[in-house]
Amino acid sequence: MAEPLVVIVVYVPHHDSDAVRRVLDEAGAGRIGDYRGCSWSTSGTGRFTPLAGAQPTIGAVGEPEQVAEDRIEVVAPRSRARQIVEAMLAGHPYEEPAYHVIPVLTLDQL
Template sequence: MTPQTELVVIVVYVPHTDAEAVRAALAEAGAGAIGDYRGCSWSTSGQGRFTPVEGANPTIGGIGVEETVPEDRIEVIAARSDARRILEAMIAAHPYEEPAHHVIPVLSAAELP
């Protein structure tokens, strides 16, 4: 990526048991390219909580039952122009029916006061 490339940070929450597969899918799709390094990511561990409601097809748990799952928060940087393709690869590798994720725009140093 060149310094002029618009960047985003992609954040996803994934069960700890599936984190390596999701990290690999993100890297394979091109996320985490920083200079001469590839597959760069940052992770923290925590607990995800959710309650599936009627109409859900939960991977873990059952309808109306609150779940607490050991999860990793994975963050990667990506070119904005590649973000949709990278998100699609992440979603395909993710075990959840509706993976929690978000995309954050990155400001360059030149954009700061």
């Protein structure tokens, strides 16, 4: 049976998406069979209001902000997920990036 996988999803300002995809690839995410750097993206609008104590990359404390963002999804081996997420966080431009990690069921597990 193949190693368990997860899907890592992260929201990134559009102009930083390629850099974050590179970080994910270099950390070992996005490998499917004989391919690497595999990802899927869609564009949307991120909305947030930085609170007191925040040091926002974009926007100002107390002011609602809207940013063109990409939702990036990659698969990763469960055993490397923590290291990959830590690398993604280190390479992400936001102070507090939104992300989540989702377990994957393979055909054998259905």
